[in-house]
Amino acid sequence: MNVDIALKQLAGKRALITGGLGFIGSNLARRLADNDVTVTVVDSLIPEYGGNLFNLAGYEQRVRINISDVRDAHAMRYLVQGQDYIFNLAGQTSHLDSMQEPYADLDINCRAQLSILETCRRYNPQIRVVFASTRQLYGKPDYLPVDERHLLRPVDVNGINKMAGEWYHILYNNVYGLRACALRLTNTYGPRMRIQDARQTFLGIWIRRVLEGQPFEVWEGTQKRDFTYVDDAVDALLLAVVSDAACGNIFNLGGEQVVTLTELAHELVTVSGEGTYLTKSFPPERKPIDIGDYYANYQLIQSTLGWQPRVSLRNGLTQTVAYYRNNLSHYI
Numbered sequence: 001m002n003v004d005i006a007l008k009q010l011a012g013k014r015a016l017i018t019g020g021l022g023f024i025g026s027n028l029a030r031r032l033a034d035n036d037v038t039v040t041v042v043d044s045l046i047p048e049y050g051g052n053l054f055n056l057a058g059y060e061q062r063v064r065i066n067i068s069d070v071r072d073a074h075a076m077r078y079l080v081q082g083q084d085y086i087f088n089l090a091g092q093t094s095h096l097d098s099m100q101e102p103y104a105d106l107d108i109n110c111r112a113q114l115s116i117l118e119t120c121r122r123y124n125p126q127i128r129v130v131f132a133s134t135r136q137l138y139g140k141p142d143y144l145p146v147d148e149r150h151l152l153r154p155v156d157v158n159g160i161n162k163m164a165g166e167w168y169h170i171l172y173n174n175v176y177g178l179r180a181c182a183l184r185l186t187n188t189y190g191p192r193m194r195i196q197d198a199r200q201t202f203l204g205i206w207i208r209r210v211l212e213g214q215p216f217e218v219w220e221g222t223q224k225r226d227f228t229y230v231d232d233a234v235d236a237l238l239l240a241v242v243s244d245a246a247c248g249n250i251f252n253l254g255g256e257q258v259v260t261l262t263e264l265a266h267e268l269v270t271v272s273g274e275g276t277y278l279t280k281s282f283p284p285e286r287k288p289i290d291i292g293d294y295y296a297n298y299q300l301i302q303s304t305l306g307w308q309p310r311v312s313l314r315n316g317l318t319q320t321v322a323y324y325r326n327n328l329s330h331y332i
Contacts (some may be wrong), residue, residue: 001306006238011036016083018042018070018116019051019090020063023193023200024132024185026055027230028087028237033062042079042090044069049092050194054330070112073119080116080124085241088116088169089132091162094200096285098158105161113165117172117180128179130241133166134159135186135252135294144224145297148184148250155291166250173248181246183236185253186296190230190316191323195331203227206268207321210275211328219282221262226255226295229316232309239305246305254296257313264313271318 015032019025020041032039043051045067056063068075070090080086091109092098098105113131120127138146139153154160169180187201195204209216236253240246259267262279269275282290301307311319324331 001239001243003235003238006242007031007035009242010085010238013084014038014040014082015085015087016040016042016079017087017089019049021045021051021053021055021065022089023050023055023190024188024230024233024237025087025089026052026192027190028089028234029056029063030059031234031238033059040064040066040079040083042066042068042070042075044090048094048097050200052192052331054327055192070116071107073115076116076119077123080119080127083124083127086116086120086127086129087132087237087241088113088129091132091165092158094158098156098161102157105157109158109161110164114168117168117178121172121176121178125176125178128241129169129181130237130246131166131169131180131182132237133182133184133250134162135184135296136291137163137166137184138291138294140291141294144293145254145295146252147297148252148300170248170250179247181240181248182250183240183253183301184250184296185228185233186294187225187227187255188230188233188253189227190320193230193320195324203264203268206265206277207324208328208332210268210272210321211324213274215276215278216265218261218265218277218279221260221265221279223261224258224293224295225261225264226258227264227313227316228253228255228309229311232311235310236301236305236307239307240301243305249300249304251301251304252296252298253301253307254298254309255313256309258295259313267314268317268321271314272321
């Protein structure tokens with residue numbers, strides 16, 4: 001299946017996006033609205049979690065925006081009814097925050113996910129759900145590239161709670177027939193991501209520093225990573241939510257190009273035409289939850305759903321920098 005076919009299946013349907021004012025959710029909402037899907041987004045707009053009303057600027061009359069919290073079971077009961085699809089993207093994404101405030105992470109990434117699924121089971125059992133999971137579940141890789149058979153060994157509270165949230169979705173698919181699947185995202189970047197700080201991705205704060213004329217920090221620099229441009233992540237979400245073959249399955253996303261952090265920093269400076277960086281040691285408070293090198297094997301989603309990344313790292317960085325150069329004031 002290709003993305004155009006998936007969008008034709010979605011046309012005329014109703015979709016709910018949790019975390020829909022955030023980075024990936026808002027890019028998804030815009031794509032769906034452009035293809036005749038009736039879209040409702042729910043977002044708490046908690047300042048630390050990345051929701052931003054500007055992310056849907058120009059779409060206010062085309063997307064229904066509900067300011068609510070996925071932890072509010074009564075609100076979610078109302079919102080899930082009548083929907084054909086849920087893109088379940090709401091979450092607390094900061095690994096360091098999860099270690100400092102573990103109970104908040106538990107409520108959002110674990111308890112709220114169970115509540116959403118229970119609400120679907122009781123009030124809309126025909127709905128299809130795709131859950132945004134994370135490569136953080138794997139912890140420090142035993143081998144590279146990491147495939148879905150790799151041991152799950154999270155190194156922080158966030159990874160443990162996201163793992164539980166992911167497996168609630170698979171359990172409800174297998175036991176209750178609630179059609180659900182999960183995508184393990186890795187280093188997603190692009191327009192509308194949080195750049196105010198490093199809560200969502202370190203690349204965001206790098207871009208902010210470049211555009212503000214300040215040097216950014218590269219920690220150690222030898223670690224290897226792959227990156228997924230947000231449009232490619234949206235493609236995967238669209239394919240997964242309409243495909244029967246996705247139900248009950250978990251898929252890695254990834255990128256075609258594997259780079260060291262130093263190589264990434266150099267590429268960012270190159271496409272920006274400005275900026276400098278400093279190589280520093282890993283901060284002591286982050287070292288215990290660092291996973292070392294990571295890049296994904298995404299052959300399973302490629303063979304099952306026909307997904308593969310289409311946007312190169314250079315093109316993705318170029319588009320991202322251009323977006324923030326034009327809209328920086330709305331993100332800092």
